[in-house]
Amino acid sequence: MASLAEYERELIRERTNAGLQSARARVRIGGRPKGYTxxxxxxxxxxxxxxxxxxxxxxxxxxxxxxxxxxxxxxxxxxxxxxxxx
The missing domain is CATH 1.10.10 (Arc Repressor Mutant, subunit A)
Structure with a gap:
């Protein structure tokens, strides 16, 4: 059971990293905006x-x-x- 959870966690990590790399390639910056409008x-x-x-x-x-x-x-x-x- 633990190995299944570990495998699932690894899949989530891979998807997250792929999404972050994709966002960086499109020059998208995450997080709260800095400064004031x-x-x-x-x-x-x-x-x-x-x-x-x-x-x-x-x-x-x-x-x-x-x-x-x-x-x-x-x-x-x-x-x-x-x-x-x-």
């Missing part, structure tokens, strides 16, 4: 400018951006400060 950068700029306005509460900022809690707002601002996209 132009739309995301414009949202970050807007988010930062609104956040710097001290008259706004955090609740008034995160809801229009589709966030459900305030914690993601802070992590987005922290991340964008570290990467200096704006």
């Amino acid at each position: 132009a739309e995301t950068i414009s949202k970050l700029v807007l988010l930062r400018t609104i956040y710097k306005d001290v008259t706004k509460r955090p609740e008034d900022i995160y809801k229009p951006f589709g966030l459900t809690r305030v914690e993601p707002l802070y992590s987005i601002l922290l991340m964008s400060n570290k990467e200096e996209v704006v």
Whole structure:
């Protein structure tokens, strides 16, 4: 039984490697895209400018951006400060 499972695993490995080689031949790159899109950068700029306005509460900022809690707002601002996209 173990040899059958090992054989099946080897087939899966071969198919995966063949697919990766095929993708490389077509210059396809897998994984998550790097960096920000132009739309995301414009949202970050807007988010930062609104956040710097001290008259706004955090609740008034995160809801229009589709966030459900305030914690993601802070992590987005922290991340964008570290990467200096704006």
